[in-house]
Amino acid sequence: MSEAPESQLENAAEILRAARVRALGTRPGWRLLAISAWSGFIGAVALMCAWLLALPADGEPLDFGRLAEVFVxxxxxxxxxxxxAALLAQPPPAAFDPPERR
Structure with a gap:
């Protein structure tokens, strides 16, 4: 037996409210910061590898202080x-709102 459309709508609203809390919907700024910092770190690791490979072999040796400065x-x-990219990927504010009744 299928449920009444009104009870399905209430269930959907309940599921969306729970998803908002689980998906860091209450703190999108923290989520944006975490995504950006991690993506930037991965990008910096790749750039550091490319930079180290592009250095001439006969140059002066690099110490860890200089490498840390370059990495930052x-x-x-x-x-x-x-x-x-994180700002452009943000869902619209109404993405987690319950559906409206018609």
Whole structure:
């Protein structure tokens, strides 16, 4: 037996409210920060590898302080497209709202 349309609508609203809490819908800023920082870190690791491979072999040796400085700069540069992509991927504010009754 199928449920009445009104009870299905109430169930859907309940499921969407629970999804909002589970999906960090109450704190989208933290989610955006986490996504951007992690994506920027992955990008910085790839950039650091490419930078180290592109260095000439006869140059002066690099110490860990210099590598850390370069990594921070690369991380900041990699966060720019990560933040842009995360902002563009944000769902509209009404994405987790319960459906309206007709």
């Amino acid at each position: 700069v690369l991380w900041a540069l990699a966060c720019v497209p990560a933040v842009s």
